[in-house]
Amino acid sequence: MPTYQLQRGTYDAYDDDALNLDKLQEILKATVSLYGFNPIITPIYEQTELFTRSVGESSDIVNKEMFSFVDKGGRNISLRPELTAGVMRAIVTNKLYATRDLPLKYYYCGPAFRYERPQQGRYRQFTQFGVERVGVTSPLDDAETIIMGYSSLLMIGFPRVTLKINTLGDEKTRDNYRAALKEYFAPHIASMCEDCKRRFETNPLRILDCKDPQDREIIAKAPSMSEYLSDEEKAYFKVITDALERFDIPYELDTTLVRGLDYYSHVVFEYHYTSDDGTNLGAIGAGGHYDNLVSEVGGPMLSSVGFALGLERLNSLLKEIKQEEYEKPFLDCFLIYQGEECQTVAFDLAMMLRFNGFKCDLLYQNKNYGAQLKVATRKMTSFAIFVGEDEVKNHRFNIKNLETQEQEAVAYDDLVAYLDEHLEVHHHD
């Protein structure tokens, strides 16, 4: 027999991991639905060009991290490295911008693929949750989206989240700034690190992100974005930061924050989690405003704002910091029996209880009472119901409360009522 290995950068989630991932999605969906966001589901692969056009030719994501292939019909296909591009395409394909009220408010949740070096909480197939608000007309659209993301992260259990935020201005402002940066860095670039040399050619804004201490000295004297922002752009940004202040959201203006995707303009932001000892554990979510993504894929000019979160990364961080666990699965009752005749009765009884809405389980393995009871305990069961010969004969079943050890006999016809009454307490706490 060949043995099949888990593919690099993929994972199997089960038990707590699967439960937590599931729960995470549930909470995120519930939170954004408070703001009127609805789900949108798009394919996990698209034609490659959609991503090169929208995500940007200069980004590493497109350059070296895409899972691309040619299908049997000769089409160039890529697994999506992020979900925004597909959502934009869907909006244009289905002309949603013309037939629905603006702004469109969609959330998405699903797998994305990037061929990169796996690390903890970071996989080649990972799950992104995110939102897109398309057709924004006010900085309040941006502010509301940013606050919604912040609040979502608190809802899933992060004790504190800080926001890094910056404004890039519109496309023209950014082009001017980019030109100014190139001019400034040109005489220095020979002495800077290899990455910066590359970035100088592909995307000079990203040089501002460099962590090399020597480069940082040069960067510190570089022209600042704010010198190139118009009054309107500054005013737009101020509406957003004012809103953050009204809600006491801790934010930090970071003028070196530029993000890796080419399509952002105006406001960009990252959510960071800082541990008790003050070390920044990195971005746990990020997003920004973009003006020409819809038009880039064939629709009208529509300003938009969105953010994305990586569920695996959230999950692995939460595992270390969260004191309270999400509710564990449990069973209302477990049927315990011995012998073939009793098995049939137990089977039928289990079905009856399930039809009445009780979580119920039993084994078909010929185990003795002790072993069955042990399994029931392990599965976090509230009541064990004994289905023995006496019970079958008398139509009365011994029900044992596995927590209190109390046991009493209940007639078949009274079982549902009995469980309803005794589980009520359990279900409401």
Added chain:
RNA sequence: GCGAAUGUGGUGAAGUGGUUAACACAUCUGGCUGUGAACCAGACACUCGUGGGUUCGAUUCCCAUCGUUCGCCCCA
């Protein structure tokens, strides 16, 4: 793509160039064929990620490969 560490049963983990690979937990069986515990007895790795090489002999040494983890790059 670059640098480093690591890989022994279901789990945690010890160990050695050479007859049966510790120990603990979990699991299973029996003592106890209608009640979860405890106790007692017993079972449980044709094999030490995979493939080569060195050797009379390798889980142990060497090489390659794959996976995992950490740092860089990038990013969710």
